[in-house]
Amino acid sequence: MTIVAQAQFTNLPSGDNKRATVSEGVGITQVSINYSRPGVRGREGHIWGGVVHKGFANLGFGPSKAAPWRAGANENTTITFSTDVKIDGQPLAAGTYGFFVAYDPNESMLIFSKNSSSWGSFYYDPKEDALRVKVKPVTLDKSQEWLRYEFADETPSSATVMLEWEKLAIPFKIDVDLVATQIASFRKELRGTSGFIWQTWHTAASFCEQNNTNLEEALLWSDSATSLGTGGAQSFQAWSTKAGILDSLGRNQEAMAAMKKALPYGNVNELYFYARTLAHLRKGKEAFEIFKMDYDKHPDEFITNAGMARGYSALGDFKKALGYAQKALAQAPDPVNKDRLEKMVKTLQDGKDINS
Known part of the structure; x- marks a missing residue:
């Protein structure tokens, strides 16, 4: 056979x-x-x-x-x-x-x-x-x-x-179409296991905020990111992104309310960099309040001393800013930060704002 x-x-x-x-x-x-x-x-x-x-x-x-x-x-x-x-x-x-x-x-x-x-x-x-x-x-x-x-x-x-x-x-x-394909991917993946954690909803919402697109849907995604069900109710990132989306939609009062919810959950770095953004936008009073909140939570640390220097500089009080900058310089953890603080000290000694 x-x-x-x-x-x-x-x-x-x-x-x-x-x-x-x-x-x-x-x-x-x-x-x-x-x-x-x-x-x-x-x-x-x-x-x-x-x-x-x-x-x-x-x-x-x-x-x-x-x-x-x-x-x-x-x-x-x-x-x-x-x-x-x-x-x-x-x-x-x-x-x-x-x-x-x-x-x-x-x-x-x-x-x-x-x-x-x-x-x-x-x-x-x-x-x-x-x-x-x-x-x-x-x-x-x-x-x-x-x-x-x-x-x-x-x-x-x-x-x-x-x-x-x-x-x-x-x-x-x-x-x-980078934006369209990314948003389509988010929609698909958020319907699966990715949709059970706040981080993925936040990533999708943040992408839309950064690209100023699809904001109405992004707001719904940020609702999920800040919910108890996904575990993001106490996330500074999730709440601050929601605030940014609301602000982009022209809903300023709601944006301010969302940002107030975010602040208690911010860590030392998150508060510092949020305050830096405010200072860069010439919102000196608001920036100082956040830098001060950060300092009160984490007193006399390198980053909060640097923050207070920036906060007082944003208010135009270069003398007080210089004192905090010198404290931060003494605490600089590496050559890069030391060089940055030395430049800040010199700028303040010259009577100029270090946030510009």
Whole structure:
């Protein structure tokens, strides 16, 4: 009896074309490209327009009679986006796509196909196209033996993908809406186990406050962050963020009430840096009150002496400020703080505000 077994078998890839994956984060979006890497192998000058056929061609196999290049070797080259993106300014939904190139030396066409599971481009069907983008190939200074994909020109919300082989590169730019994708992620994750602790609600609310966006929903998130149920009812961070959101919404009285709730829960550093913000905003009286509260809780410590120096300076009393600055200088815990306090002392001796 003869038994024929069909199974996956681990061996070298066909044609010795190296299998590869490259992945990069663009904002919170993960971009992954899976492909096989053919080599030039002495075919210099015959890759583009030869090994890589121009435009669409009948490959002599499969149903496609007008197939683009598979943008690699062996199996389909695929590209995955974890969120919605834009490719050279055109929208493309999150997902995994077969990636093809209709090469032309002047203007190549990139094709993102909904079919990501077929072998190469033998089964390419234009009806399955999700997006087509035209780009201009770029000449490389140095020949690239093995085809590769690289990420370049990266910013927090964009990156350029470079398909490089022999002496040519085909680039395309990926853009993400950093704020929109982050907020969408918050909405999704807060519905799961992340929503049981105040820190995650606070992180989401704080992101919106800092970016001055989605404030009405952010206020609801801050309600959860400051609730007994999530454990944030005594969090300075949660209450101060809520105060900031209310202030941005123009609800100033409510913002002040929320900040009053925050103050008793602030630690020495939180109160100090909140007071510094007030001083920087030229709210001298309010800043002094917080610096004094911090000092009364933690008297004669380095940071609270420095705070009192800033508080009196904000009120214009440079003489009293100088006394506290000198005390803080004597307590400086490291060279960096010592240098900073020495400059503060000199500024106060010159009769100038150290909060400017």
